[in-house]
Amino acid sequence: MKLLVTGGAGYIGSVVGSQLLAAGHEVVVLDSLLTGHEDAVPDGARFVRAGIEEAADAIDSSFDAVLHFAARSLVGQSVAEPELYWWNNVGGTLRLLDAMRAAGVRRLVFSSTAATYGQPEVSPITEDTPAVPINPYGQSKLAVDHALAGEARAHDLAAVSLRYFNVGGALGRYGERHDPETHLIPNVLMVPAGRRDAVDVFGTDYPTPDGTAVRDYLHVEDLGRAHLLALDWTGTAEAAGQHRVYNLGSGTGYSVREVVEAARRVTGHPVPTNDKERRAGDPPVLVASAERIAADLGWRPKHGLDTIVEDAWTFMQR
Structure with a gap:
């Protein structure tokens, strides 16, 4: 398959991109390098340096699916500057969905977050736990989940949102490099x-x-494997018009x-x-x-x- 990986120069995006290439897929990485690193773009992937709002220039009908990692993800920053999170995480994703719809690309795996649940009193958290995020980061990700559900129903998108907490480890030369480091x-x-x-x-x-x-802590290799399984599901006959939410945890x-x-x-x-x-x-x-x-x-x-x-x-x- 030919796949667009947004945020593919970041930590998780680079790992998943390398796994997709190892599985025999053609990968195009879209990343603004605001927080990503050009040397983290997986070997064998084509790199397009652009923001998520420019996705229309990077995607066409030759693509089979999108794996969407591009997002701002600092909780503290989201409280101090919430507008960044609404413009990028929500507005950028809406632009991406517009571009996918225009190109006829109807499969998406979204890197969501368990921060959508806020501070639930139950443990472990299941997908049926009410989502009550307590900061703009979690709120913006939940808004995208809602947008994907509507897009799936209205336009036959096959979508999966994967919600998880903390990710660690590395896969070869692809690992965690954040500035500032909060993990x-x-x-x-x-x-x-x-x-x-x-x-x-x-x-x-x-x-x-x-x-x-x-x-909760997950190895990034395990996390990436879940994205590949979700991608496979979006290609099944039952997936069109559905949006599924899955938690990933220990x-x-x-x-x-x-x-x-x-x-x-x-x-x-x-x-x-x-x-x-x-x-x-x-x-x-x-x-x-x-x-x-x-x-x-x-x-x-x-x-x-x-x-x-x-x-x-x-x-x-x-």
Whole structure:
């Protein structure tokens, strides 16, 4: 298939792009390089440097499907500058849908987020959990999910939204490079890398086994595999006119202290920590259930925490 991968110079987009190429597909990457890296465009992909709002210039009837990763994704920034998230995440996606409709491309896999659920009191979170996002980032992603549902019903789009929390690890030369870095695993690994002295642990009195917050972590290779399975489903006879939402998660999650301990095991470094007060709004546990996608598409994560940290560490040392 000939596929357009928006945001394909970013962390997850580059991994999925490389997996698509390995599966024998033709890949065109569309990325503005606002947060992506040109050297992360997978070998063998054609690169178009452009924003998502310029998708009409990059897609035509020769394409079979789109995998859509292009988005702003910083929660704090979304609170301070929500307009960026509405213009890019929602407005850009609407432009993309217009371009797909005009070109007759009717298959889409969307990189959504479990932030659409906000702070639910149930765990693990299922697709039936009410989506009540608490920041413009999650709100913008949920708005896209609603837009895809309407597009599917009205125009026979076959679409899948994949919702997940934290992603880690690397696949060969494709890994995580954010500036600023807000994710726990790379921040923990910055200590053995000599780029910081200790890790701040925000909250040690949560009602969890070790008192620290529990979050879901998935290996980026597992995550990418789910995108390929979702892409395959969009090509089935039943998919036209449907929009499916699937959670991707471990079902159990890992605490902050477990992540730190994994980093110590993998790197052989003591990784000092500084215990801090809880951050306002941080729930004790955020874990997603992946039972629906397991039943429908046969996806389950294969990699545990140590593999996630080990692959992230190998990539960071490059």
